[in-house]
Amino acid sequence: MNYTDTEIKNIISRYEKTKEYNKTYYHKKYRDDMEFRENRRERAKEYYVANPDKKKEYYEKTKERQNTLNNWRYAVSVGKEDRFKKKYSLLYDKYIKPKYDNLPS
Numbered sequence: 001m002n003y004t005d006t007e008i009k010n011i012i013s014r015y016e017k018t019k020e021y022n023k024t025y026y027h028k029k030y031r032d033d034m035e036f037r038e039n040r041r042e043r044a045k046e047y048y049v050a051n052p053d054k055k056k057e058y059y060e061k062t063k064e065r066q067n068t069l070n071n072w073r074y075a076v077s078v079g080k081e082d083r084f085k086k087k088y089s090l091l092y093d094k095y096i097k098p099k100y101d102n103l104p105s
Contacts, residue, residue, distance in 0.1 A: 068095045 003011070030036045048055075068091045075084035085092050 064091075065095050068092075069099075072096050 068088070071088070072081075072084060072092070072095075075081055
């Protein structure tokens with residue numbers, strides 16, 4: 001679908017208004033409502049107890065990616081990006097390059 005500039009502006013403004021409305025609605029109605037908060041916490045606990053393996057599976061699936069990103073961030077902070085790229089070229093191409101090299105300068 002092709003949109004005109006005015007249609008794009010209208011869509012963006014509707015999105016921003018809806019987002020702002022939802023934010024103020026939550027803050028006025030639910031933010032300080034302790035009963036609502038307790039109900040959410042209870043549902044979260046029930047879900048966590050009923051599905052103990054889901055978090056473990058998620059962490060096992062993303063362990064390599066997270067370790068690579070953490071090591072990359074450390075290499076950047078120390079100033080050893082070149083060394084990281086040489087040593088872990090496969091991991092760099094798999095995880096870092098798609099995320100960081102496509103950012104606008």
